[in-house]
Amino acid sequence: MSALWIALIVLALAAGGYVLGRKRALASVGGNTRHLHSLPSYYGANVAMMAAVPALILLVIWLILQPMVLNRMVAPMIGSVAAGEAGEMSLVMSDVRRVADGLDAAVDQGVLSGAEARDMQSDSTDVRATLSNVGVALGSDVTAETLSAAQRYRALSSTGSLLMTVVVLAVALAGAITATLRTHRDFRARNVVEHGMRVLLIGAACFAILTTLGIVLSLIFNTVKFFNLYPASDYFFGLTWSPSFGGGSSLGILPLLWGTLYISVIALAVAVPIGLFAAIYLSEYATPRIRAFAKPMLEVLAGIPTIVYGLFALLTVGPLLVSVFGEGGFAGVGWMQGGTAVMTAGLVMGIMLIPFVSSLSDDIINAVPQTMRDGSLGLGATKSETVRQVVLPAALPGIVGAILLAASRAIGETMIVVLGAGAAAKLSLNPFEAMTTVTAKIVSQLTGDADFSSPEALVAFALGMTLFVITLGLNIFALWIVRKYREQYE
Structure with a gap:
């Protein structure tokens, strides 16, 4: 399941949790809101927040980390460049990901079956023709190592996506159920929601600051590399x-x-x-x-x-x-x-x-x-x-x-x-x-x-x-x- 559909399902669960939390709060006081600690909307917002926020944060972290983990697991299969430079490995892994995406597209469009994509042999011409039919362009010939790594990458990616779907939806359901069970007349829902919003706002501010810091540090590190190779005086005072x-x-x-x-x-x-x-x-x-x-x-x-x-x-x-x-x-x-x-x-x-x-x-x-x-x-x-x-x-x-x-x-x-x-x-x-x-x-x-x-x-x-x-x-x-x-x- 794609990340977009997972996010939409999580948001749907959050919307349902909002309605359920609000109803449970009202039911606990027989519909008399004066006996509630907070307004009914706060109880619903608490359930929605507990369902959506942890699940969506986990989804984002998973989407960031999964490609890194897969690259580390698949890279040793490219023996010819495993000990080479980082730039060469990056290019080869780009081809591996393109071949894996092409195999997925071929299966989705009916060009290949799942078993054929898994067992496809490394004839470069056949692989290129198959990928060309689904609009995937490669920068070099497909070697046996590249195809094998792509098949492994595709299998691991499919497993990771399935596991991501299960874990994220489970976290969303667990959050919604836990927050619903905590909902009663004396629960301080307003305090919890306002504290949660404050944490989210602080997190957004920190994200913006860290992004700026990351940009500046990337410039500084590469600038230092440049000045280690080229004289600073020629750079700042050169007329050509x-x-x-x-x-x-x-x-x-x-x-x-x-x-x-x-x-x-x-x-x-x-x-x-x-x-x-x-x-x-x-x-x-x-x-x-x-x-x-x-x-x-x-x-x-x-x-x-x-x-x-x-x-x-x-x-x-x-x-x-x-x-x-x-x-x-x-x-x-x-x-x-x-x-x-x-x-x-x-x-x-x-x-x-x-x-x-x-x-x-x-x-x-x-x-x-x-x-x-x-x-x-x-x-x-x-x-x-x-x-x-x-x-x-x-x-x-x-x-x-x-x-x-x-x-x-x-x-x-x-x-x-x-x-x-x-x-x-x-x-x-x-x-x-x-x-x-x-x-x-x-x-x-x-x-x-x-x-x-x-x-x-x-x-x-x-x-x-x-x-x-x-x-x-x-x-x-x-x-x-x-x-x-x-x-x-x-």
Whole structure:
């Protein structure tokens, strides 16, 4: 049984337990709720929680651990690479899992019977043909060891899934029955439910923190590996970015940082004035009817996928700029040789950032106390003078924080840069030349058939760590400014 069906059955048991627990609580006092310690809903929620939470937690843990256990049990069967490198073993085990999934699919679709899948011989051509019929692609020929390991993996996986179904449903039933038997008029159901919810909330917070910690530690460990192989001084102060997977690479980050900051500055030069003016209009001048229409329409820009912005930059903005600034263009200056350039990516990224600036600035401007506006107007100032001399100075720290948050978003953008700015790592002041950014090179360094232990692949983690530190610093600075503003004006 699939994990989805198990979860649905557990939730159905929890729903039934809620009804049963509530009825049992009411029955214990003859229907008079005043004699219960807690509201009837708490008794039902206690049974539902005891049925669902332990079972679902066990299900998640089982789904995480089962593949690890199966890999450890099946890996010794691959004798040819059992003592090899971890990367080679990982590739072989990927093929083993694909063959096992293909055998399952073949049985489900009637291409093979269960006995045929279990006893199938290791003719590579026959195995490939069978798996091809069910849409499974392999990266290499199927050896006898791989097929035998896949059959063993399939058998163990089937046994594990059956055992998981039995154990998880048994835990759900045991929890529901235990909680139901504990339900009576004096049972402190509200206390138990509230304590359980508190534990769940603490667990969710800890999960988020541990996830962040895991990401940071993975970056740190791989960055340390990179600096053990490549000099840190050449990385931080090198003026050339020229990776070569055959050796002799120049991995200076300065050209990438320059491209990242250049594109981000152009994007902010577009987004900040438009977004700020839009926020001032919506908060100070627009009627409620116009605001109700314009604000959601403006925020639609934030919901457009970045790949769409990238295609817009590649197919529309780039050719438009070439028609104006290219050779033979309207301006006749010949500055732009192709559609991919810093200006192309910066303009489109600025459009993408407009809702970030406008929404945050609008909320901050609306947070300025109305008494400040009334006092300015009462002293004879006009509406525009009030906005310029009272509202904007009061909201300025918050607006600066919004701009810094938008800047961190611009620094981390990838798809618009890949499609709109090009892939050339260079130090140049010409905004109509192709350049690239840190995020674009992270993608390029981790794609392909590079050795994952080489400096050319590990440099992606050093780039990611550098970008993480920069954006973290911007976010901390922005939040500090916003908090200072709130303390001053609330």
